Amino acid sequence: MARDVTDVHEEYGGDRLPPGQRETSAFPVLSKSGTPSWEPDEWRFDAWGAVENDLELSWEEFQDLPSETQIQDFHCVTGWSKFDCEFTGVAFPTIAERAGVRDDAVHVMFHATDGYTTNLPLDACMRDDVLFVYEYEGDPLPADHGGPLRVVTPHRYAYKGAKWVDGVEFLTEPERGYWELRGYSNTANPWNEERYS
Ligand SMILES: Nc1nc2c(c(=O)[nH]1)N[C@H]1C(S)=C(S)[C@@H](COP(=O)(O)O)O[C@H]1N2
């Protein structure tokens, strides 16, 4: 059973379609560079930084983590929103718990195999709707959309969700990722139209 989390806008006192967005039924692809390839036998997912136990998970081990399917909306900073995306994956708090996040961790940097990074405060990640996604509509996540594994952040613009994610770093001080260093908003709340900084 899929859990519907499309009511996240209520948390921000906004409409389902955030201001300045238009709804699309397409699922466009937006990447800073090409789609990286991967080898299931060589793929590893790491968690490190302000944690008690560094994690290094194989593809098989990652698939064995508790997962769930959710219905989420997806808001791109360039102005389109896609409603009712069906994503399956592992919730961020599951990873944080296995890594044993330390009390001095306040911030998170996501790392991806194309060199992309993106950051969020830890409390903006410790929610079940921040998902490490490996299935879209019941099929393996398409490579263009970040397969084998990506993050989705339905409460933030979609650049906060790293495609091809292979690591999560827990930080004791805020840092900025790829787009956050290049003019996109560090906070990225769609209901406040936090697009640029
Ligand atoms: N690794 C990686 N993740 C990324 C990007 C990227 O270039 N590389 N682009 C971001 C941006 S700007 C957006 S809008 C979304 C787009 O996701 P989509 O291509 O599935 O629509 O991915 C985000 N995650």
Ligand SMILES: [Mo]
């Ligand atoms: Mo984007």
